Amino acid sequence: MPADHHPSPLSGPSRDAGASAIEVRRSSRRRRTVSAYREGDRTVVLIPARMSEAEERRWVGVMLDKLAAQESRRRPGDSELAERAARLSAQYLGGRARPATVRWVTNQNTRWGSCTPAEGSIRLSHRLRGMPEYVVDYVLLHELAHLLVPGHGPDFWRLLEAYPRTERARGFLEGVVAAGRLPGPPDDGGE
CATH class of the missing domain: 3.30.2010.10 (Metalloproteases ("zincins"), catalytic domain)
Known part of the structure; x- marks a missing residue:
């Protein structure tokens, strides 16, 4: 893991969210933005290091919803x-x-x-x-x-x-x- 990424309290190494694990990476270089992407069977959420645990939980939920919406548009039923x-x-x-x-x-x-x-x-x-x-x-x-x-x-x-x-x-x-x-x-x- 790069030097400026720190595991989050939520992530441990990762936490299970249904079918995929979630890894939250905190970065001291990241100031305001939150982003997320899929990496194999895992979801990686990137957040600013200064974010509180409550904000982290909220943003993880927001980003999971956002990824699911993007994927449902790309993956028609x-x-x-x-x-x-x-x-x-x-x-x-x-x-x-x-x-x-x-x-x-x-x-x-x-x-x-x-x-x-x-x-x-x-x-x-x-x-x-x-x-x-x-x-x-x-x-x-x-x-x-x-x-x-x-x-x-x-x-x-x-x-x-x-x-x-x-x-x-x-x-x-x-x-x-x-x-x-x-x-x-x-x-x-x-x-």
Whole structure:
């Protein structure tokens, strides 16, 4: 921990708040601002060192609420996903792709999305949550196109030509896959 960061009475090393731990870091350099971010399964809240314990508790609550609101905007639920699919189908496929269901799933770890044309169902991997919107839109549009054309032949790719960020989204996803295969940085034993 940097020299000017001091653990907070609330944090100990961290305290549990439901699914994620909270670490409060006090800084003598920080004068008025409070900020927070997610670091893996932990939430880090940065506060001024002079803040009282009562102010700290209040600000931790405020920042947790703020992060949750930001994440809910970035991570649409199933109903928002279905609305998004309808919008994408109308915009890029002439409204011809009409899925019966569109939902997030947690059991797809080797695919970004899947489609069962006979049932009209589309499933997107939970791993897409929090990725840029254009990437989620591309995967959703990809699965919508499968409702119209099975396989990945020329007719299928012609449907996706209308989406201007197809190549960019594919490159992003390829980068995510490649990064997952890379070894982490060597552990030099200190920092």
